[in-house]
Amino acid sequence: MEQKTRRVAIVTYNRVGEGQFPNGVVKGDNLEVYFAQNGHLAKWTWSSEGTLEEQTSARKYTAASVVRSIDLSKMDEVYLYVGNNGGEEAIRQSADLTSEKINYVMCGCNQQYKRDLIRRVGNQDAKVIWCECGGRETLENIATQLLKDKKTN
Numbered sequence: 542m543e544q545k546t547r548r549v550a551i552v553t554y555n556r557v558g559e560g561q562f563p564n565g566v567v568k569g570d571n572l573e574v575y576f577a578q579n580g581h582l583a584k585w586t587w588s589s590e591g592t593l594e595e596q597t598s599a600r601k602y603t604a605a606s607v608v609r610s611i612d613l614s615k616m617d618e619v620y621l622y623v624g625n626n627g628g629e630e631a632i633r634q635s636a637d638l639t640s641e642k643i644n645y646v647m648c649g650c651n652q653q654y655k656r657d658l659i660r661r662v663g664n665q666d667a668k669v670i671w672c673e674c675g676g677r678e679t680l681e682n683i684a685t686q687l688l689k690d691k692k693t694n
């Protein structure tokens with residue numbers, strides 16, 4: 542008998558923990574955890590060339606490409622870090638997801654602004670997990686918990 546594999550994505554333009562999780566998929570029993578991070582393997586860093594305007598949008602660009610590196614529509618659940626810089630873009634990229642799939646992992650910076658943006662993309666019913674700035678520890682705990690659960694048998 543085949544059970545459906547649950548797909549969970551952990552997406553951050555910062556990184557998870559100290560970078561001990563690889564970008565890409567970690568498989569478990571009936572579970573796949575997809576990691577998309579920046580600042581670890583630096584897959585999504587940008588070049589410092591270009592106009593000042595291009596450079597100032599670099600953070601936005603990074604946030605957008607990290608989110609796009611995984612097909613979020615195929616996920617059963619998504620943990621998305623929403624920090625101060627780049628959070629805006631991360632929220633925008635989550636607009637196509639239904640709110641019951643999303644967990645916004647947010648630090649307290651510009652709380653009201655971020656909530657407004659989330660409402661604007663129609664995901665005001667999504668879960669919010671409060672975290673420290675950068676979200677590294679919180680995401681690490683989430684990942685550890687997910688991958689611990691799958692190893693119980």
Ligand SMILES: [Zn+2]
Nearest residue numbers: 625648650674
């Ligand atoms: Zn913060």
